[in-house]
Amino acid sequence: MKNKQRNISPSILSANFTRLKEDINIVEELGVDRLHVDVMDGHFVPNLTFGPFIIKQIREITNLHLETHLMISNPEKYIKHYADAGSDTIIIHYEASKNITKDLKLIRSYNKMAGIAINPDTDYKHIEKYLDCLDYILIMSVFPGFGGQSFIEPTLKTMESIVEMSKNHNIVIGVDGGVNLSTIKKVYDTGIDVTIVGSALYGASNIEQRYNDLLNTH
Numbered sequence: 771m772k773n774k775q776r777n778i779s780p781s782i783l784s785a786n787f788t789r790l791k792e793d794i795n796i797v798e799e800l801g802v803d804r805l806h807v808d809v810m811d812g813h814f815v816p817n818l819t820f821g822p823f824i825i826k827q828i829r830e831i832t833n834l835h836l837e838t839h840l841m842i843s844n845p846e847k848y849i850k851h852y853a854d855a856g857s858d859t860i861i862i863h864y865e866a867s868k869n870i871t872k873d874l875k876l877i878r879s880y881n882k883m884a885g886i887a888i889n890p891d892t893d894y895k896h897i898e899k900y901l902d903c904l905d906y907i908l909i910m911s912v913f914p915g916f917g918g919q920s921f922i923e924p925t926l927k928t929m930e931s932i933v934e935m936s937k938n939h940n941i942v943i944g945v946d947g948g949v950n951l952s953t954i955k956k957v958y959d960t961g962i963d964v965t966i967v968g969s970a971l972y973g974a975s976n977i978e979q980r981y982n983d984l985l986n987t988h
C-alpha cells in the first residue's frame with residue numbers, strides 16, 4: 771500500500787519542557803491531529819518521565835488526540851489515572867501486561883481507545899489473538915526508553931506483517947522510534963498509518979520546514 775497520506779504524531783519527549791505550551795502550539799499549527807506522550811517508570815524501561823499530572827495539564831491546553839504510551843510495569847494499576855487525566859488512546863506494552871485482554875477491556879471501559887505496543891524482539895504473532903480488543907498497535911522500531919535512537923531495520927518486516935494481519939480490523943498502526951528523513955519513506959511504504967517522530971522533529975532548527983520535509987520525502 772503506497773502513497774497513503776502521512777500522519778505524524780509528534781513525541782513531546784523531545785520537546786522543551788520549559789516551554790511545552792509553545793512546542794505543542796507549533797505542531798498544532800502545522801496541522802497534526804495527535805500528540806504522542808511517553809510515560810516511563812524507571813522499571814520497565816531504564817528511564818523516567820512523568821505521570822498523569824502532566825498529562826492532565828497538557829489536556830487543558832490542547833484538543834489534539836493524546837496517545838499515551840505507557841512504558842510501565844503493572845499497567846493495570848494506572849490505566850484509570852491516565853484515562854482520568856484525559857488520554858484519548860492508552861497504549862500498554864505486550865511485554866509488561868500480565869493480562870492483556872483484561873487490560874485492553876479496562877481501557878475501553880473508560881471509553882478510551884485501547885492500544886498495545888510491541889518491542890522489536892517480540893514476535894508479532896503473539897498479538898493476533900487480541901485483534902478484536904485493539905484500536906491501536908504501536909510497533910517499536912527501537913527498544914523503548916530514550917529518544918534519538920537508531921531505527922532497527924528488521925522491524926520493517928514486522929510492519930508489513932502487522933498491516934497484513936490486521937487488514938480486516940479497524941486498527942490504527944503506529945511506528946515509534948528512529949523515524950527521520952532517512953527512514954520515513956520506507957516506514958510508510960509498509961502501509962502503516964502513523965509515525966511517531968520525536969528528535970527528528972523537535973530537534974530541527976526549523977520545525978515547520980522539517981515537518982514538511984518529513985511529509986514529502988521520497
Ligand code: DX5
Nearest residue numbers: 781914915917918948968969
Ligand atoms: C522511545 C519513545 C519514543 C520516542 C521516539 O522510547 O517511545 O516515543 O520519543 O523518539 P525518536 O523519534 O527520537 O526516536
Ligand code: ZN
Nearest residue numbers: 806808839946
Ligand atoms: Zn513512544
